[in-house]
Amino acid sequence: MDIQEYIESGILEQYALGELPAVEQAEVERLSAMHPAIRQELDSVIEALSGYAAQYAQTPPADMRNRVLAGWKAAIDADAVAPVPVAAPEPVVRSISSAPVEEAAPAAPRFNWLMAASIAFLLLSVGINFLLYSKWQNAETSLAAVESDRSLLAASHMAVEKRLGDQTNELSVLRSDEFRTVALNGTPAAPKARAKVLYNPNTRTVYVDVRSLPEPPAGKQYQLWALDNGKPVDAGVLDYATASGESLQHMKDIASAQAFAMTVEDAGGSPTPTLSTMTVVGNI
């Protein structure tokens, strides 16, 4: 090749100004390593340009020195903590066209350590948030479980309260001197049937206490009657629980009675007793 022609082609100037694509740049480096004349010319071009650049030297403001050196120190310390990828080799010249165009230009290094700190903080914060979130979720779950346990307990406590109240009441009725016990015995229709009426004529209060009654047919209920001077007075229907003997039942108030009886009536009760279904009867 004609070295002089190559030198005069202007490619060395383009190389020194950094505007050659990487392939041609490598070619220039290869040739300059091979031919001292090219190398010498290339060095002289580079020297000329850096010498020209140096003519524009301008001492930076005095207060800049500490800022820049401190910023540099902070940046390399931050990079040492969170290592940046090893910097790429910087050739003596670099193609301008390979320079990042648009906003890909690297951020000012003054912000690099800030950036590193921010990222570390962000990661930490994400981690803590995740931890707190899962803890919160667990707490939420256990709280829900405890809540449900508590409401179950409260419900059963209320049920016990109520039963205790009922039974205290029943006990006071049973122990009271003011109540008269009226034994109701089975009629020939149900000879084994037994029940009791507790009657307080002063307060007109009536309780019924079943010992044993035949199961009423479907759709039927036992109804209690007070017989006052031979006239039946409705004293209310017996709940299923009462009829099966589980507890006492507070019936309707009765002003005056000489006897009580129970008949089987349609569910909900009847205004008049069906005498044929009379199961128990007893006089005061």
Place this chain on the structure above:
Amino acid sequence: MSATTLESSTSYPEELLVQRLRDRDESAMTLFYDKYSAALYGVILRIVKKEEIAEDVLQEGLVKIWHSFQFYDSSKGRLFTWVLNICRNLAIDKIRSRQYRVGTRMTPLEDSGAMHQAASSGFQPEHIGLQEITNQLNPEQKQVIDLLYFGGFTQSEVAEELDLPLGTVKTRARAAIKVLSKLIR
């Protein structure tokens, strides 16, 4: 610290500085700053035209020089040439980013603050003086070389910008560099 202040930074030998930087001696960066900051800052400022951005680029340059120092090969050129190239590239990257291009691109260099600054002390190895350079370079040559070197333009972009044939731009660039080369030698 006292050691560095006693040393005269501008005359501190380049080979020693290179050795200390190679040894990751952080205090050497202070010497480096004192020796080269004026030359580097001047070039960066002439490229980016804004002092606060020039400061950022200079700091960025120091970080890059520190991190890639292992790649500096003194057999291939002087330290100044290498670091100047790093800083020039960073500064050009900066002005080629989009937000920078809007509006500022064709600001004449003579309007920028850089032209009105007093000449500085610091590293000026081949101090010829701008006046002499301007006397030797004709205005066309100077315009081309400034757009190429400080404007981050390629030769084709200069041709487009000045509405000249590419061949003319190449000729002017080569002639300008020849003149500079003679002056600096």
